[in-house]
Amino acid sequence: MATIKAQMPGVFYRRPAPEKPVYVDDGEEISAGQTIALIEVMKTFNELKADAAGTVAEFLVADGDEVDVGQDIVRLGEA
Amino acid sequence: MRRVLVANRGEIAVRIIRAAHAAGLETVAVYSDADEHSRWVQLAGTAVHIGKSAAAKSYLNSAALVEAAETTGADAVHPGYGFLSERPGAAKEFADAGLTFVGPSVSTIETMGDKAAARDAAKRADVPIVPGSGPVGDVDEALAAAEHVGYPVLVKAAAGGGGRGIRPVASREELAEVLPAAQAEARSAFSDDTVYLERAIDGARHIEVQILGDHAGNVVHTFERDCSVQRRRQKLIEEAPAPGLAAETRASINEAAVRLARQVGYVGAGTVEFLLTPSGEFFFIEMNTRIQVEHPISEAVTGVDLVGEQLRIAAGEPVSFSQDDVRIRGAAVELRINAEDPDNGFRPTPGDLSRLDLPGGPGVRVDTGFVAGDRIGPFYDSMIAKLICSGPDRDAAFARGRQALAELRVEGVPTTVSMHRRLLDEPDLRTGAVHTKWLEELLPDST
Numbered sequence: 001m002a003t004i005k006a007q008m009p010g011v012f013y014r015r016p017a018p019e020k021p022v023y024v025d026d027g028e029e030i031s032a033g034q035t036i037a038l039i040e041v042m043k044t045f046n047e048l049k050a051d052a053a054g055t056v057a058e059f060l061v062a063d064g065d066e067v068d069v070g071q072d073i074v075r076l077g078e079a
Numbered sequence: 080m081r082r083v084l085v086a087n088r089g090e091i092a093v094r095i096i097r098a099a100h101a102a103g104l105e106t107v108a109v110y111s112d113a114d115e116h117s118r119w120v121q122l123a124g125t126a127v128h129i130g131k132s133a134a135a136k137s138y139l140n141s142a143a144l145v146e147a148a149e150t151t152g153a154d155a156v157h158p159g160y161g162f163l164s165e166r167p168g169a170a171k172e173f174a175d176a177g178l179t180f181v182g183p184s185v186s187t188i189e190t191m192g193d194k195a196a197a198r199d200a201a202k203r204a205d206v207p208i209v210p211g212s213g214p215v216g217d218v219d220e221a222l223a224a225a226e227h228v229g230y231p232v233l234v235k236a237a238a239g240g241g242g243r244g245i246r247p248v249a250s251r252e253e254l255a256e257v258l259p260a261a262q263a264e265a266r267s268a269f270s271d272d273t274v275y276l277e278r279a280i281d282g283a284r285h286i287e288v289q290i291l292g293d294h295a296g297n298v299v300h301t302f303e304r305d306c307s308v309q310r311r312r313q314k315l316i317e318e319a320p321a322p323g324l325a326a327e328t329r330a331s332i333n334e335a336a337v338r339l340a341r342q343v344g345y346v347g348a349g350t351v352e353f354l355l356t357p358s359g360e361f362f363f364i365e366m367n368t369r370i371q372v373e374h375p376i377s378e379a380v381t382g383v384d385l386v387g388e389q390l391r392i393a394a395g396e397p398v399s400f401s402q403d404d405v406r407i408r409g410a411a412v413e414l415r416i417n418a419e420d421p422d423n424g425f426r427p428t429p430g431d432l433s434r435l436d437l438p439g440g441p442g443v444r445v446d447t448g449f450v451a452g453d454r455i456g457p458f459y460d461s462m463i464a465k466l467i468c469s470g471p472d473r474d475a476a477f478a479r480g481r482q483a484l485a486e487l488r489v490e491g492v493p494t495t496v497s498m499h500r501r502l503l504d505e506p507d508l509r510t511g512a513v514h515t516k517w518l519e520e521l522l523p524d525s526t
Contacts, residue, residue: 007454009457010458040417041427041429043461064136066132
């Protein structure tokens, strides 16, 4: 299973700001290097970027949840 | 007032618990998943789990805090700093639940939290403010206002704070371009697109005055602090008193802070922040309606227990001393030890605190919420400890600071210790010739 993993521990956000739309929706095609979420580490926001192209099959983490380094965030389908 | 719920974490939770116990009050600590085995949980009389590690699901969840107070029979809430300390909505929820909020009234928090309203209050109190405008709605209004304010200007979000929502602008052309973007940013960051202009002042020092007000209308100050050593508007080193301040300037700035506090009927501990220009003029920036991180340096030079006074005042008692009783004795410096890597752009660095050997001796105070073996998690701010070093004069305080840094051993995470060692020997800092951009100019790679 191809996944995008968290590169750092922190709090996971799917939106750039609470009232903004999500970076990517389920089923959306994404390209390598595209920002798909934010991870907040000690009040600093870091962009989580896709390391490969593909289709977002499913987010494995809910908005606002805690994530650990290396944790699977997104399951990718075929590009 | 009998039992205080401490609605915070880390070193300030420990500080509040100490002050409350010393005052004969009982304490209730709160903790998130990440903080179950923390120092403040051990020190408090009782402790309540309030939610998951993410702050929005624990320390920012006012409903969970009210519930914790109700189940433990707490009759007061101390918010510390950050988190809910300056949110009028939360203060109102606590009050509505019959809890005493250790801080000013809801309306004071509201007024001083709105930058434009705070400036109006300062004007009414005859406290000088940075030349600026009222709210500007569009580019034409902004351009007209900027002619009076004078370039360079800052475009500031009325609902911003902590250095957020501020854009520097050097010219008419730039202002026309920046204004719509600044409004959009303010709308998305603070749900309020109101912006105003303010003169940008170069080479200024950040001077702030600690005040205390009580329900009887007494307002006193415990002198000023100099917090000019900042990076991205985050303070790293603070001093009390401000070095090299003319006696006349000191008197005027402290009196101005007291005037403003009186003007708004301030109750509790608060800090009035000013910019001091190289020519000795000072201007009000904002008021923080809570205890500050750097409060211990004021305690060190005046002997006043500021958190103890907060609790007294909340309980309806008067401030325990009069203005004439307060004197500055010696000097104090605070060094913030953060889990950040100064060699790597001050990147925050969570990790396991495998070793924490703390300094000691005369004039050395360490405030921390951690012990060796704790995890410095990614969920909250990066501060591990504060070293507060004081002595009969500034040189003695700095000498104790150097010794304290030499004794301090932190292992498991990179910290700002090495940066502090270097800074204490910087000629500009030793002579007091620093301003709010000094550190960023000294460490250009750090931003």
